[in-house]
Amino acid sequence: MVATMYEDGELLRVMIRCPLTGRAIPTGLKASPRTWKDRPIGFNRVSCPDCKQIHAWSKKDAFLEGQADS
């Protein structure tokens, strides 16, 4: 196995919580935990795989996979 180079550490999926089902869904973005805090993210839309609707989200709605605050 060839070692993989990580410039920025592991990339995690950026998730939001579906407002209808309450379940975490992937936004299609990925980010490293190290740079996530300072990463500017504007207004986005995601096609929800759970309820099949379009959800608008911004960074305050988002969290990294496995790092949900509850």
Ligand SMILES: [Zn+2]
């Ligand atoms: Zn949804």
